[in-house]
Amino acid sequence: MDFEEKIPEAVHDLRYLLDRGYRKKGALKFVSDRYLLNIHERNYLARKVFSREVSLLRRKKIIDISRVKDETVFVDGYNVLITVESICTGYPSLVSCDDGFLRDVNAVFGKYRINDTTKTALTQIILLLKCYKPYFVKFLYDSPVSQSGELSKLTRNILKANNVSGDAVTSKNVDSELVTLSEDTGGIVATSDSAVIDKIQRVVDIPCEILRKVR
Known part of the structure; x- marks a missing residue:
């Protein structure tokens, strides 16, 4: 499974776990290990994916x-x-x-x-x-x-x-x-x-x- 195939699935899985209250460190390791992500792919996942609740709270703080x-x-x-x-x-x-x-x-x-x-x-x-x-x-x-x-x-x-x-x-x-x-x-x-x-x-x-x- 190449980057284009596994990353969308990994993003979906991590977001699913975060939305259900799992701690990010553990959820990130679980998902990264499941999809055999390398360090660059893990960094991508860590920086991109957050729970919907966290994302909404942060977006409200962004000013023009x-x-x-x-x-x-x-x-x-x-x-x-x-x-x-x-x-x-x-x-x-x-x-x-x-x-x-x-x-x-x-x-x-x-x-x-x-x-x-x-x-x-x-x-x-x-x-x-x-x-x-x-x-x-x-x-x-x-x-x-x-x-x-x-x-x-x-x-x-x-x-x-x-x-x-x-x-x-x-x-x-x-x-x-x-x-x-x-x-x-x-x-x-x-x-x-x-x-x-x-x-x-x-x-x-x-x-x-x-x-x-x-x-």
Whole structure:
């Protein structure tokens, strides 16, 4: 059974189990083992499939990009950047997920390195936000990831070059800080990280907005 045959069946089975209250970790392993999925296929399943209840709750939190006007936007740096880089390279590893978010399934986060597409992707992110006139934009990068300091500096330079009020910093726990910043300021978070989305009230899907413009 090839990818095109087994993945739809695996998606159906996992969604069925999640809708009946099974924990995702166990259900994902059960379904993946049943269909003999490789690591890429398991990543695809993990990022794409959610219960109908979870998907509905998350979709209600997605706001239109136009609503960032005069707002502070906190950007989950690696999360958004890696997905936009995939768009810049022809989006072979992107998937539209049950909960309404666009995600990359390559799982390169911990191994990320600045590359030839980084500056282009960051510029697209910043120019998109600039179009909708946010009050302030703050990028957060995970400090344990190599080159996070250099990436923060590059981001600050691009913000300045495009006259966008903002900053870029590193953090030991980006997920936790995004949630705290959102709660303390009422700002909007740009991410597709499930753990963050479930704890905040308003989220914008920047890669999805960029993909709409390039298609």
